[in-house]
Amino acid sequence: MDTCIEKIRTICADLLAKGKVQKVIGFAEGSIPMASRPIAVTSKEDVAKLVFNATCGLNLANYVSDVLPKEGKIAVTAKGCDSRNLVTHMVENQVSRDQLYIIGVPCTGMVDKRKIAALFEDEITDFIEDGDTLTIVSPQKKEKVSKKDVLRHNCRVCTHRNPVVFDVMAAEPVEEQSLDQPFADVDHIAAMDPAARWAHFQELTKNCIRCYACRNACPLCYCPTCFVDESSPQWVGKGQDKTDINTFHFLRAFHCAGRCTDCGACVEACPMGINVRDFTRKLNKDALELFGWEAGLDMEKRPPLDVYSPDDPNDFIK
Amino acid sequence: MMGNLLEHMGVERDRLHFSWISSAEATKFVDVVKEISDKVRALDTDKKFAKDYTK
Amino acid sequence: MNFITIDKKDWTTGIDKSRETYQVFGPVQDENGCQIKPLAPDVHPLMDAGVTVMSPKSVLFPQTQKMLTATLDASIEDHHVMKPVKKDDTPRVVLGIRPYDARAILLVKLNFDNPDYQDPYWCEAYAATTFVGLGVNHPGPCDFSTSTGCGPFSEEGLDVLMADLDDRYLAKILTEKGETWAGACGFDTRADAAESQSLFDILRKEAEKNITSVDTDQLSEKSILDLYEAPFWDDVAFSCINCGTCTFVCPTCWCFDIQDETKHKTAVRFRNWDTCMSPLFTHHASGHNPRGSKVQRVRQRFMHKLKYFVDKYDQGIMCVGCGRCVASCPVNIDIREVCTIMNNYESK
Numbered sequence: 256m257d258t259c260i261e262k263i264r265t266i267c268a269d270l271l272a273k274g275k276v277q278k279v280i281g282f283a284e285g286s287i288p289m290a291s292r293p294i295a296v297t298s299k300e301d302v303a304k305l306v307f308n309a310t311c312g313l314n315l316a317n318y319v320s321d322v323l324p325k326e327g328k329i330a331v332t333a334k335g336c337d338s339r340n341l342v343t344h345m346v347e348n349q350v351s352r353d354q355l356y357i358i359g360v361p362c363t364g365m366v367d368k369r370k371i372a373a374l375f376e377d378e379i380t381d382f383i384e385d386g387d388t389l390t391i392v393s394p395q396k397k398e399k400v401s402k403k404d405v406l407r408h409n410c411r412v413c414t415h416r417n418p419v420v421f422d423v424m425a426a427e428p429v430e431e432q433s434l435d436q437p438f439a440d441v442d443h444i445a446a447m448d449p450a451a452r453w454a455h456f457q458e459l460t461k462n463c464i465r466c467y468a469c470r471n472a473c474p475l476c477y478c479p480t481c482f483v484d485e486s487s488p489q490w491v492g493k494g495q496d497k498t499d500i501n502t503f504h505f506l507r508a509f510h511c512a513g514r515c516t517d518c519g520a521c522v523e524a525c526p527m528g529i530n531v532r533d534f535t536r537k538l539n540k541d542a543l544e545l546f547g548w549e550a551g552l553d554m555e556k557r558p559p560l561d562v563y564s565p566d567d568p569n570d571f572i573k
Numbered sequence: 574m575m576g577n578l579l580e581h582m583g584v585e586r587d588r589l590h591f592s593w594i595s596s597a598e599a600t601k602f603v604d605v606v607k608e609i610s611d612k613v614r615a616l617d618t619d620k621k622f623a624k625d626y627t628k
Numbered sequence: 629m630n631f632i633t634i635d636k637k638d639w640t641t642g643i644d645k646s647r648e649t650y651q652v653f654g655p656v657q658d659e660n661g662c663q664i665k666p667l668a669p670d671v672h673p674l675m676d677a678g679v680t681v682m683s684p685k686s687v688l689f690p691q692t693q694k695m696l697t698a699t700l701d702a703s704i705e706d707h708h709v710m711k712p713v714k715k716d717d718t719p720r721v722v723l724g725i726r727p728y729d730a731r732a733i734l735l736v737k738l739n740f741d742n743p744d745y746q747d748p749y750w751c752e753a754y755a756a757t758t759f760v761g762l763g764v765n766h767p768g769p770c771d772f773s774t775s776t777g778c779g780p781f782s783e784e785g786l787d788v789l790m791a792d793l794d795d796r797y798l799a800k801i802l803t804e805k806g807e808t809w810a811g812a813c814g815f816d817t818r819a820d821a822a823e824s825q826s827l828f829d830i831l832r833k834e835a836e837k838n839i840t841s842v843d844t845d846q847l848s849e850k851s852i853l854d855l856y857e858a859p860f861w862d863d864v865a866f867s868c869i870n871c872g873t874c875t876f877v878c879p880t881c882w883c884f885d886i887q888d889e890t891k892h893k894t895a896v897r898f899r900n901w902d903t904c905m906s907p908l909f910t911h912h913a914s915g916h917n918p919r920g921s922k923v924q925r926v927r928q929r930f931m932h933k934l935k936y937f938v939d940k941y942d943q944g945i946m947c948v949g950c951g952r953c954v955a956s957c958p959v960n961i962d963i964r965e966v967c968t969i970m971n972n973y974e975s976k
Contacts, residue, residue: 285960286954286960286962286964286965287769287770287954287955287960287962288769290960291960292867292959292960292961293866293867293959294866294867295866313958313959317869318866318867321922322866377678377766377768378678378679378768378769379769380769394766441581444581445581449580449583449585450583451583452581452582452583453582453583453584453621454583455583456582456583462658462661462663464682464691464872464873464876465872466871466872466873466876466903467871467872467906468869468871468872468873468958470871471869471870471871472869472871472958484906484907484908486908492624492887492889493885493887493900494691494692494887494889494898494900495690495691495692495900496624496692498622498623498624501621501622502622505578505579505582508578509574509575509578512574512575512578513574523958524869524871524873524958524959525958526681526873526876526877526956526958527661527681528659528661534578534582537577537578537581538574538578541574541577541578542574545574560574569574571576571591572591572592572593624889624891626697626889626891626894626896
């Protein structure tokens with residue numbers, strides 16, 4: 256995947272030199288092993304800062320609406336999931352297609368940094384990616400692992416690795432995965448009895464510090480004032496009471512219903528390693544099963560919770 | 574979907590209720606509220622979303 | 629200065645003995661990482677843990693702390709009168725706290741315990757707590773504690789400093805509180821002072837070799853306004869998503885927000901950690917927000933830690949170099965880089 260970075264840099268240098276875009280949003284090398292950081296590049300000299308590797312797990316669609324110029328375009332490098340969130344942004348009128356120049360990047364998945372860290376007792380001091388082979392170094396040992404074995408869960412179950420919308424592709428499309436049981440994780444929770452399900456979610460969020468990194472890393476969360484920050488009326492308490500933590504996670508998830516692309520940025524961002532996708536995955540499964548809907552694939556269709564249809568499968572209104 | 578997610582989290586679905594009631598249907602409103610209150614009261618053994626300030 | 633040696637075989641027995649006197653805190657591991665928490669009676673501290681995800685500041689300054697309560701029942705004479713809650717002032721000991729976190733407590737003390745103001749909640753907890761530190765033999769890649777007036781074997785803020793020598797701990801008793809703790813554990817095997825000190829020095833020098841250094845020497849000379857108006861903030865802030873992770877994991881961030889809640893006839897006043905990364909932090913009742921944009925908030929965090937604090941207290945920077953914010957930041961904003969930019973900045 257890192258071979259496409261030269262092409263990305265060439266495309267970006269050309270776009271900036273010709274003034275076709277005002278800036279390029281991409282990823283830059285991080286300051287510590289296994290890290291990358293979103294960056295806005297405005298001059299062709301800085302294009303060399305751009306990288307693309309298996310640590311670029313955040314979703315760049317999240318950065319687009321903050322930096323839109325009044326006139327002209329910005330370019331954004333987009334993996335499959337980023338492109339789906341750009342579509343969602345367009346469907347929800349956050350950005351228009353002609354403001355964007357999308358550099359599509361086919362993706363073979365991002366690594367689960369916690370899974371890799373768990374292979375070591377001490378801290379990782381170096382991380383080298385060479386195709387599917389990752390070489391990870393700590394003071395105690397050097398380990399070679401296959402990227403396939405340490406992919407994030409959302410990447411393992413991803414069926415849209417190629418960008419769904421783009422102006423140019425930085426590489427040939429990659430083969431899409433087909434899955435026998437795309438929602439095994441949801442089914443696993445659903446098979447528990449209600450008390451065990453409740454206990455599962457209580458255990459899941461017990462270390463939540465309410466930093467809201469999950470919300471802020473999510474491209475769907477662009478409300479000017481989030482419900483947790485409202486003070487008149489105040490919908491939810493601000494402390495560490497379980498009730499308030501539950502309310503935050505439940506409502507955050509529900510606000511993503513029919514919109515979530517399962518990009519995994521929320522889990523990537525969580526400092527406490529909470530798999531908040533356990534909430535949104537259920538919604539994604541329902542959206543697919545009830546409405547045949549996957550978010551961010553079609554710029555023409557309205558999202559299922561955005562329309563009224565006489566053949567709505569729900570019978571909830573009594 | 575909201576009911577499904579609540580149930581998935583282990584919260585009883587009967588706590589959630591949607592109705593379409595016109596402002597002219599006062600009796601329907603009363604009936605629905607009574608019905609919901611009874612259902613929720615029946616579930617009220619487990620105060621999952623109730624805060625406890627004594628702690 | 630007294631040194632004692634503690635055979636690791638005797639460690640858990642000693643800790644269990646001390647539970648008669650102390651509530652014991654220490655590092656514990658769960659699936660979400662390692663944190664310093666109160667230990668259940670059958671749990672022992674994970675002493676060889678790396679940097680804990682959260683700092684131990686919560687021992688003295690919990691994320692949510694009940695301060696006052698009142699009854700709203702008008703039939704009771706003193707209804708609606710806020711009263712302090714009963715505070716837990718029983719002795720407690722924090723085991724395995726790292727030297728940078730101990731220094732952080734002294735920095736936080738400047739805010740909670742000073743001639744103008746003594747925060748009763750923090751001060752009483754501080755008085756009740758003994759800090760048993762463990763030197764850092766193998767500093768991680770984010771550690772820059774030698775640049776912050778601290779270091780892997782710094783003694784500041786600790787009651788006992790221990791060094792891990794594989795089969796035993798060598799402990800330097802630094803205060804009376806530390807002496808009392810060692811007594812409560814029954815640790816009393818004296819070690820030779822000169823020899824022990826030289827062992828500490830060797831370990832310290834070895835550990836310091838692995839720590840990256842960051843220059844902070846020019847910060848106090850810079851003009852506040854030059855730094856405030858410097859052009860680099862847009863670039864620094866671009867990737868920031870304005871979550872509160874950096875401030876919540878930080879051992880020196882002390883800001884809090886006060887909230888009142890009521891339920892039925894009970895009213896409670898809490899304080900919660902707050903974060904300058906949130907727009908709500910400065911949102912005025914009028915609707916105006918003096919720090920309404922992300923860049924302003926990011927600038928505030930670094931200016932507070934690396935400039936305003938330096939100028940106000942003359943105690944160096946408001947950072948102990950633990951590296952937690954570097955490790956936990958979802959978008960890899962690195963305070964070491966920002967500090968370097970600020971330290972080297974020359975206005976044109």
